[in-house]
Amino acid sequence: MKTGEKDILLSGMQPTGPLHIGNYVGALRNWVRLQDQFAGRLFVFVADYHAMSENYDPKERQEQILTLVAEYLAAGLDPKKVTIYVQSHIPEVTELFWIFNTVTPVAFLERMTQFKDKSGRQKENINMGLFSYPVLQAADILLPKASLVPVGLDQVQHVELTRDIARFFNNRFGETFPEPKPLLTEIPKVMGLLDPEKKMSKSVPGSYISLMDEPEEIQKKLRRAVTDMGPVTDRSKKSAGVQNLFTLLHEFGTPEDDAIMERAYQDGSLKYSELKDLLALRIADHLATFRARRAKLLANPAALERMLATNAKKVRKMAQQTVKEVRQKVGLST
Ligand code: ADP
Ligand code: TRP
Secondary structure (H helix, E strand, O other): OOOOOOOOEEEEEOOOOOOEHHHHHHHHHHHHHHOOOOOOOEEEEEOHHHHOOOOOOHHHHHHHHHHHHHHHHHOOOOOOOEEEEEHHHOOHHHHHHHHHHOOOOHHHHHOOHHHHHHHHHOHHHOOHHHHHHHHHHHHHHHOOOOOEEEOOHHHHHHHHHHHHHHHHHHHHHOOOOOOOEEEOOOOOOOEOOOOOOOEOOOOOOOOOOEOOOOHHHHHHHHHOOOOOOOOOOOOOOOOHHHHHHHHHHHHHOOHHHHHHHHHHHHOOOOOHHHHHHHHHHHHHHHHHHHHHHHHHHHOOHHHHHHHHHHHHHHHHHHHHHHHHHHHHHHOOOO
16 A cells, blocks of 8 residues: 555554454554554554443453553564553543544444444443444544554454544534545454354454463464365365465464475375464464563563653643644634
8 A cells, every 4th residue: 555654553452351363463463564664653552441341340451451552562562663552541532532423423333343243242231332432443543643544354344434434524624634544464354263254353262362372272272273164176265264274374484384385285285283283383483472572561560651651641742732623623612
C-alpha cells in the first residue's frame, strides 16, 4: 500500500489475558515491522475501556494492563519509536465517543459480526458497551487523527465503520477527520488448530498457542491440530489445516524449512507429525526470547509505569487539541 509522509498509525489490543500467536502474527509483529518506517507516528495502546464490556475480575485488571505493555515491548516495540499508552489514561476519548454516538446509525452497529459473536457468547451480559464498542474504537483512531490502522482481518469491519463515522461527522460538521484504512499483514488471519475454518481466538479453547506456552505444550497442541480429512487428491491446493501449518512455518521457520517441507508435501512423502514437530520447535525457539524479555520487564513495573505516565501526558495534549476543535464544530463551545 502507498503510504504518505504524514500518516499516523494507531492500533491496540484488549488486556484480557496472554496473547496468542494469531495476535502476534496478525498484529503485534506487524507493528514491530512498521515502527522504523513510521518512527514517531505509530501509537499503540491498551484498550482497557473496551475490555470492560466483557466479564472480568477488577482485581486482576491492573496486572493485565501492565503485562500487555510488557508483552508489547518484549515483542520488540521500541519506546523511542512507538508511543505506548493506556486508553483510560486519556479520558478525552470518552467525550469523542459520545459525540460519535450521535452520528452513528444503530443499524450499522447491529451489523457488526464481533457484536453478534460476543453477545452470543455472553448472553447474560449483553451490555451497551458491547454494542457501542466500535464507536469507542472510532474515537481511539480519530482522536490522534490516525489514517492507517494495522490490525488483523477480523477488525476490518470496525475500521470500515470508523471511515463511515469520520465521513458522517465531516459531512455534518465540516472537514475534520481523515477516513482511515486498515493495514493488514501478509497473514491477516491465523486459523484455529482444531477448527481450521475459524480464526484462532482466545475465546475458543484448544484453538490457539499462547505466547506463554511451554515448548511441550506447544508440541502437544500442534500434534492435535487438524490436517487432512481424507486422502489428498490435488496437491496444488492444501486443506485449510495443512495450509495453516505451512503458513505458520513460513512465519516462524527458515526459508530452508519451507522448501524442505513443501518438497516433501508435493512428492507425497511428508509426515504431518514431522511438519508439526518442526513447527513446534521453531515457535518454541522464537518465543523463548520473548518470554525472557517479558519476565525481565515485569520485574521492574515502576519503569513501565513511568513510561506510561510520560506517554499519557503527551497523548492527552494531542487529544485535548482534537476535542477542542470538535467542541467548537459541534456547537459545544465558541
Ligand atoms: P481474540 O479473538 O483472540 O480475542 P482479539 O480480538 O483480542 O483476539 O485481537 C487482537 C488483535 O489481534 C487484533 O488486531 C486482531 O485482528 C488480531 N488477531 C486476533 N486473532 C487473530 C488471528 N487468528 N489471526 C490474525 N490476527 C488476529
Ligand atoms: N477492537 C480491537 C480488538 O479487539 C482493539 C481495539 C480497540 C483497536 N480500539 C482500537 C484496534 C483501535 C485498533 C484501533 O483487537
